[in-house]
Amino acid sequence: MKNTYVIKRIFYSLFVFVVVITLNFFIPRIGVVDPAERYYPPQGNMSEIEYEIIKQVTRKQYGFDVSTWQQYLNYLQGLSKGDLGKSFRPGSPAVIDLIVERLPWTLVLSVSTLLIGLIIGVMFGVVAATKRGRWQDTLLLNASTIMVAIPGFFIALMLSFYLGFELEVFPAYTDSNMVANFDWSLAAIRTVAYNAALPVLSMAVGSIIGHAQGTRNAVIAVTNEDFILTAKAKGLKQNTIRYKHILRNSMLPIVTSLGMSISGLIGGQVVIEQVFNWNGMGTLFLEANNTNDYPLMMGIMLLLSGFTILAILITDLVYVLLDPRVTVGDKR
Amino acid sequence: MKQVLKLRNLKVIFPTNYGIIRAVESVDLDIHERECVALVGESGCGKSVTSQSVMRLIDSPPAITRVDTLEFDGRDIKDYTPKQMQEIRGKEMGMIFQDALTSLNPVMTCGKQIDEMYIRHQGLSKEEAREHTVKALELVGLPEPRKRANSFPHELSGGMRQRVLLAMAFACLPKLLIADEPTTALDVTIQAQVLSMLRNMQRGCGTALLLVTHDLSVVSAIADTVYVMYAGKIVEKAPVRELFATPHHPYTVGLMSAVPRLSDTERVFTQIPGTVPHPTQKPSGCYFHPRCQYATAECKKEMPPLKTIDSNREVRCHHPLSIRGVSHA
Numbered sequence: 001m002k003n004t005y006v007i008k009r010i011f012y013s014l015f016v017f018v019v020v021i022t023l024n025f026f027i028p029r030i031g032v033v034d035p036a037e038r039y040y041p042p043q044g045n046m047s048e049i050e051y052e053i054i055k056q057v058t059r060k061q062y063g064f065d066v067s068t069w070q071q072y073l074n075y076l077q078g079l080s081k082g083d084l085g086k087s088f089r090p091g092s093p094a095v096i097d098l099i100v101e102r103l104p105w106t107l108v109l110s111v112s113t114l115l116i117g118l119i120i121g122v123m124f125g126v127v128a129a130t131k132r133g134r135w136q137d138t139l140l141l142n143a144s145t146i147m148v149a150i151p152g153f154f155i156a157l158m159l160s161f162y163l164g165f166e167l168e169v170f171p172a173y174t175d176s177n178m179v180a181n182f183d184w185s186l187a188a189i190r191t192v193a194y195n196a197a198l199p200v201l202s203m204a205v206g207s208i209i210g211h212a213q214g215t216r217n218a219v220i221a222v223t224n225e226d227f228i229l230t231a232k233a234k235g236l237k238q239n240t241i242r243y244k245h246i247l248r249n250s251m252l253p254i255v256t257s258l259g260m261s262i263s264g265l266i267g268g269q270v271v272i273e274q275v276f277n278w279n280g281m282g283t284l285f286l287e288a289n290n291t292n293d294y295p296l297m298m299g300i301m302l303l304l305s306g307f308t309i310l311a312i313l314i315t316d317l318v319y320v321l322l323d324p325r326v327t328v329g330d331k332r
Numbered sequence: 333m334k335q336v337l338k339l340r341n342l343k344v345i346f347p348t349n350y351g352i353i354r355a356v357e358s359v360d361l362d363i364h365e366r367e368c369v370a371l372v373g374e375s376g377c378g379k380s381v382t383s384q385s386v387m388r389l390i391d392s393p394p395a396i397t398r399v400d401t402l403e404f405d406g407r408d409i410k411d412y413t414p415k416q417m418q419e420i421r422g423k424e425m426g427m428i429f430q431d432a433l434t435s436l437n438p439v440m441t442c443g444k445q446i447d448e449m450y451i452r453h454q455g456l457s458k459e460e461a462r463e464h465t466v467k468a469l470e471l472v473g474l475p476e477p478r479k480r481a482n483s484f485p486h487e488l489s490g491g492m493r494q495r496v497l498l499a500m501a502f503a504c505l506p507k508l509l510i511a512d513e514p515t516t517a518l519d520v521t522i523q524a525q526v527l528s529m530l531r532n533m534q535r536g537c538g539t540a541l542l543l544v545t546h547d548l549s550v551v552s553a554i555a556d557t558v559y560v561m562y563a564g565k566i567v568e569k570a571p572v573r574e575l576f577a578t579p580h581h582p583y584t585v586g587l588m589s590a591v592p593r594l595s596d597t598e599r600v601f602t603q604i605p606g607t608v609p610h611p612t613q614k615p616s617g618c619y620f621h622p623r624c625q626y627a628t629a630e631c632k633k634e635m636p637p638l639k640t641i642d643s644n645r646e647v648r649c650h651h652p653l654s655i656r657g658v659s660h661a
Contacts, residue, residue: 230437244440248437
């Protein structure tokens with residue numbers, strides 16, 4: 001029963017992915033994707049014929065000279081080899097190369113933010129739940145209310161200004177040579193950590209409070225369940241009740257929100273990366289958007305949606321391990 | 333007979349935003365060895381709070397609990413620390429609850445939840461505990477106990493789950509078992525099975541039973557002594573046969589006549605007029621007087637004391653029924 005559920009989930013995810021690939025291909029083609037449009041209007045003293053030739057050559061170069069249906073098949077064929085197409089940038093670099101170049105830098109930020117947010121957040125949440133109604137709990141409640149009202153970029157700007165420009169604790173602006181000079185040496189890693197401090201901090205504040213609030217609510221909800229009263233009536237020790245009965249059951253909503261945040265890992269924080277001039281996926285997407293670089297945008301979108309589908313699939317599969325009731329709905 | 337539980341003057345108060353809820357007011361309770369005591373009353377009369385207070389399971393805050401005497405098995409556990417209470421709970425005092433599905437941890441196998449009792453209170457290893465668990469499940473009549481021990485609560489039927497709870501509660505042969513509406517969530521046929529199982533286990537293990545229920549048929553089936561509660565106070569206490577033969581309190585009479593009988597030719601339900609008073613706005617005098625057809629001016633003014641009559645019965649009424657010579661239902 002469990003196995004059929006897992007297999008079903010995997011097939012379902014694959015199906016969704018195929019739908020996403022198709023939509024991702026056709027939606028941009030509703031508008032203007034013609035690479036030749038980049039050369040409009042004709043530059044300098046280019047004659048009509050020269051301009052036509054350049055357009056034809058460009059279309060051929062990007063495979064736009066065949067029917068849309070043929071383009072779709074070619075696109076699928078390319079995807080199966082891991083080819084996301086060519087960017088409209090000068091020199092037509094492969095989209096996948098551009099992404100691979102930027103992705104690690106985004107992951108540096110997003111993974112550290114996630115780990116910090118999750119670990120500290122869950123700890124705060126458990127404390128707030130056990131000290132319900134006391135100052136620790138009130139603090140968390142007020143902090144999360146305030147955080148909802150403050151946009152992330154504002155925190156980033158404030159941190160950049162006060163910790164960066166005024167106090168000069170951390171760089172307010174990422175060193176532009178950081179990426180080029182990176183060579184896995186200890187000093188280089190230290191430089192990355194030093195530069196990443198403020199962007200990570202500005203994202204972690206919200207992440208910590210979000211996870212803390214979620215954990216607190218989950219723990220309190222479980223604490224009020226009847227089976228916790230049973231556990232108390234059994235004379236179990238406080239710690240057994242807390243870890244084996246309460247936390248185990250509170251993990252379910254935490255895993256859900258974790259799955260949601262994993263899907264955001266590679267998207268990059270467009271705004272935060274802009275504020276700190278961090279060359280990650282967010283910046284790459286913005287560049288693609290500003291230059292109408294459709295193949296690059298499509299590549300990033302595809303990667304994003306693929307990762308989201310994967311994250312949801314993993315969340316569902318972890319649920320099977322955590323909650324034995326999950327497969328029941330599938331059976332009936 | 334040895335006394336297992338002696339409770340004197342229990343008061344439980346919940347301060348809320350809407351006013352102070354006096355959930356339990358000066359309740360006395362006596363339970364002897366091997367005795368089955370039933371605590372009867374409508375929803376919200378304080379019977380569950382009373383039973384949980386006996387195990388000191390009511391959290392304070394929010395509740396405020398005061399008790400003069402809470403003697404369990406000859407020991408005064410009124411001032412026991414939480415750690416000391418943990419040693420008593422489960423081992424010497426067990427509890428089973430109404431809804432077996434929500435009373436069992438959904439992500440833990442039933443067997444593991446029973447294992448916990450043996451591991452915690454008898455210091456057994458996991459393997460030894462499982463052997464005991466399988467035996468306990470067999471004893472409560474669960475088919476294929478070894479296989480069922482690995483089932484999760486949602487995979488069992490309601491009756492089976494209640495048996496799992498029974499096996500868990502009797503695991504360490506407690507001196508006192510508190511059963512809070514143990515049959516309410518079950519089908520009538522399963523109710524009878526679980527009740528007879530409860531009765532057999534109780535007799536076999538020599539356990540005293542505090543049965544909390546609103547179901548008078550359950551009471552007549554297994555109780556020895558009955559306490560009737562109304563709005564946080566005990567209104568009548570009597571041995572079960574005498575209570576059913578001659579109820580003294582008008583509320584008890586009302587409860588009994590509200591049970592439809594097969595022999596009734598006219599299909600009319602008798603009900604007690606009015607509703608239970610709101611817990612923050614209890615009436616003056618006797619709490620039952622607004623719903624009592626025999627109420628007098630005295631009843632409106634003064635709360636009657638719990639008077640002993642017929643040597644072994646107690647009733648909280650200015651004008652107890654059979655004494656006044658009124659025929660009852």
